Amino acid sequence: MPRRGAWIPFADTDQGACIFLAPEVHGFPDGVVVQGPEGDWAGHPMTVAEWLYRYLIGEEMAGWGCAARYPGPDRLEYPASEPGRPARETYGPERGM
Numbered sequence: 001m002p003r004r005g006a007w008i009p010f011a012d013t014d015q016g017a018c019i020f021l022a023p024e025v026h027g028f029p030d031g032v033v034v035q036g037p038e039g040d041w042a043g044h045p046m047t048v049a050e051w052l053y054r055y056l057i058g059e060e061m062a063g064w065g066c067a068a069r070y071p072g073p074d075r076l077e078y079p080a081s082e083p084g085r086p087a088r089e090t091y092g093p094e095r096g097m
Helices: 048-056
Strands: 008-012 018-025 028-035 041-044 075-078 088-091
Touching: 018 041, 028 048
Parallel strands: none
Antiparallel strands: 008 018, 018 028, 028 041, 075 088
């Protein structure tokens, strides 16, 4: 795995895991690295789209015992575009997966 400074913070889970985009994971370009709430690390050699899909359908993608199936719709929060502006929320479609 690359040194931590090369990882780009991507998201946090409601279970305390931190998700990073990495330039390479196990030889795969642009993989995903997860730091669990206890400090354990896991590298996923796949695109962020595949990782996110698998996480959202309930696979254990953020550590042991982390599988959680949320029926949706997903709430996405976009940070403020400039100081003094509010964050923006959007909702995805109901998931029929």
